[in-house]
Amino acid sequence: MRWYLHVDMDAFFVSVERALDPVLRDKAVIVGGTRARGVVTSASYEARKYGVCSGMPGYQARRLCPNAIFLPTRHDLYREFSDKIFAILHRYSPIVHKLSIDEGLVDLTGTERLWGLPLHSSQEILLRLRRELGLPASGGLSGNPMIAKVVAGLAKPSGLAYVPHGSEEALLSPLPVAAIPGIGPKSENMLLQQGLRTVGSLLRRDDFRQRFLRPYDQARETGAGDHSIGAETTLEVSLSDLSSMERVLGALVEEIGGRLRDEGVRACRITIKIRYDDFKTVTRSHTIGVPTCFDREILAVARWLLRKNLVSGKKVRLLGVNVGGLRASGWQESLFNFSRRHAWENLYRSIDCIRQRYGDHTIAIASSRAKEE
DNA sequence: TCTGGGGTCCTAGGACCC
């Protein structure tokens, strides 16, 4: 008998802010949407009553709920809390999958001797998250990870849903197809056009059974693939001149380079993303022969891609850089290049140390900061 | 004062190789 507990934090970013500032309790609180062109990243249930939801533009949220308290998004803080959450989950099982910053899957199979019945330990886990971190969470307990996730969503807020073995199909069948993770607006529409409205109707079709019920499980089980690191920014004011855009790229690349060296990996593929004012978005990528973690090499490719592909005259509202094809630092290259690259590596290591000690903005590549001085 | 930022996975065409 397998048992999976899917843990999903309630209004996570808002809850973290509340844990640190009790004044925010019971109030309509909205995280995000504070900057120009910003969107809501988390809304308290009090704010949701007015129709505010995450992803909504800030100005719209302000119109719907003018009395809400708006807070800037503090990702680093939420990441710290996320680590604490997963430390608690790991106390209950050696097998914990991190599905996102605020969602985890705990494999409780075979933990009965230590922690009692899965239903009991699930209750305890949710209680602990609240008592030790001050964060409300919901849970779904099932023999199937995907179903555990679905019912955790149904149990919100602060609930625990339990699906006994054998009752899965009866429980899922009446739900709308969009309840299945991986079925978004497009797929839902396609299914509706074929008269498939509920999960039950989907389950009666073998082709769909395979196509839609499998990917989620596969994706979650196989895990550690070829991940990527990216940074992007929506500009407060759209840009049309190349040199300003290149400074933005410089700042994005610094962030990515730091993270590559932090993780001890190098990238083979560099991708830039350009979103124009009309929201047309293009990505352009280039694969390099020698994997790199050096800002200057990444930036050179990013600038080249930008110059080559930018439609002149069109204003740009977003720029992004992403690196992939990541591999551990044991890379191959000629002896000739080695000593020079070694010097660069030392230089970047020093830069990272200075940033860590004195803050991100104390040191930067000249071109990325030039205009601010 | 329209529409974030971090990702993952899938598809599909073309190049290239054996």
Add this chain to the structure above:
DNA sequence: TCTGGGGTCCTAGGACCC
């Protein structure tokens, strides 16, 4: 005188998730 075919890499775009 038709024009194979299978595998892999590269690239671009899009759906989806939180």
